[in-house]
Amino acid sequence: MTNRIDSQSGTTPTPKLMVRLILEQDDHVVALKRRKKIGGGYGLVGGTVCKNESLKDALVRETYEEIGVMLDKDMLQLVHVMQRFKKLTQTVSMVFFFRYHAKPQTLSVREANKFKEVVWLPLNNLPQNMSASLVEGMTSAVRGINYSEIIV
Numbered sequence: 001m002t003n004r005i006d007s008q009s010g011t012t013p014t015p016k017l018m019v020r021l022i023l024e025q026d027d028h029v030v031a032l033k034r035r036k037k038i039g040g041g042y043g044l045v046g047g048t049v050c051k052n053e054s055l056k057d058a059l060v061r062e063t064y065e066e067i068g069v070m071l072d073k074d075m076l077q078l079v080h081v082m083q084r085f086k087k088l089t090q091t092v093s094m095v096f097f098f099r100y101h102a103k104p105q106t107l108s109v110r111e112a113n114k115f116k117e118v119v120w121l122p123l124n125n126l127p128q129n130m131s132a133s134l135v136e137g138m139t140s141a142v143r144g145i146n147y148s149e150i151i152v
Contacts, residue, residue: 015083016093019059020046020134022079022141023069025102028120029138031130032066032109035116041129042121044097044138055096067107067118076100079141084133085151097137 021044023030031042045066049058056073063071080097107118121127123142126135133150140148 013092016091017049017055017058018046018084018093018095019049019055019062020044020095020097020137021059021063021071022097022099022138023063023102024099024123025120027123029123030067030102030107031119031121032115033117033119035114042119042127042134043131044134056098059098064110066109066111066115068110069105069107071100080137080145081147082133082137082140083147083149085149087151095133095137097141099141
């Protein structure tokens, strides 16, 4: 089934389900520096929800795959949901942002083919080369806004 937007046929798109992690500690958030400029230079831990996988299970899996941290899924707090429309591909995604308050630990890049490094970024001074949808999701979550829509 496709998730392309088709207003003329009257079909409802099946959105792609995505999860993102706002891993926080002392007003900083974990970000991954990408090797390629897909969606900006920095991204949050996360990815696509697989078939027959819960949102939290997907985020636990993605976090371990990307930075080697095993999360307690009961400690994940849903803080924001975003409906994202991509003009170029005419696709829609539902992006679920979860907050997790981190304990000090060693973080490492486990997918070196995708990411250069894992860093702690100050929440009040995010880099310019972060995708608009991630910045929107994080700022909305911090402000207590639980839903947004964005066209990119």
